[in-house]
Amino acid sequence: MERLEEKTISSKEIFNGKIISVRVDDVELPNGKTSKREIVKHPGAVAVIAVTDDNKIILVEQYRKAMERTMVEIPAGKLEKGEDPKECAHRELEEETGYECKELEWLTSFYTSPGFADEIIHLYIAKGLSKKENAASLDEDEFVNLEEVTLEQALEYVKEKKIYDAKTAYAIQYLQLQEALSK
Structure with a gap:
């Protein structure tokens, strides 16, 4: 079975607001290539x-x-x-x-x-x-x-x-x- 996890290489916060923050992560994909992920952080509800x-x-x-x-x-x-x-x-x-x-x-x-x-x-x-x-x-x-x-x-x-x-x-x-x- 193929490994599906993505390893975070680096992470940079690009916005920090009243409710949410946004960061961009550089990740290593399961196949060894890299990609970017835009992540919205939220406190939950x-x-x-x-x-x-x-x-x-x-x-x-x-x-x-x-x-x-x-x-x-x-x-x-x-x-x-x-x-x-x-x-x-x-x-x-x-x-x-x-x-x-x-x-x-x-x-x-x-x-x-x-x-x-x-x-x-x-x-x-x-x-x-x-x-x-x-x-x-x-x-x-x-x-x-x-x-x-x-x-x-x-x-x-x-x-x-x-x-x-x-x-x-x-x-x-x-x-x-x-x-x-x-x-």
């Missing part, structure tokens, strides 16, 4: 599937500059340095939706774009939701509209491309599978 007692999914609509459009997504946000993902999930749920939860279960973690970025998202499901008095507020540069939708409405949003990001599509498919398995 959490995403929360928030389900109400009447089985509605809480979604947030927000403008995404990179896409130049609004998108409907599950609540999510980046990890602060050294922050526990479960604590971050509680924080992001409260900040983006005003809800707190009695149950928060880790489902899985996944890489968003492993071909060029190391961002990992830790996905949780939140149940036993209640509106929190004096909930933490959004970051000063965040603006969202809340929606509570059924699974069927969420599936329509996928068809209509209102839901158009991988983490939210993954979450909707997870809920669809859970529903199918419970029958």
Whole structure:
């Protein structure tokens, strides 16, 4: 079986921003030749599937500059340095939706774009939701509209491309599978 690892020969940071940094690595390929790899470094993030007692999914609509459009997504946000993902999930749920939860279960973690970025998202499901008095507020540069939708409405949003990001599509498919398995 062929060795697939790439050995880093040199690495140079070319950008260091508020959220991400970018570096260019010179690598030795398995066949002995060399190549360059552009790598986006990201602190990681959490995403929360928030389900109400009447089985509605809480979604947030927000403008995404990179896409130049609004998108409907599950609540999510980046990890602060050294922050526990479960604590971050509680924080992001409260900040983006005003809800707190009695149950928060880790489902899985996944890489968003492993071909060029190391961002990992830790996905949780939140149940036993209640509106929190004096909930933490959004970051000063965040603006969202809340929606509570059924699974069927969420599936329509996928068809209509209102839901158009991988983490939210993954979450909707997870809920669809859970529903199918419970029958």
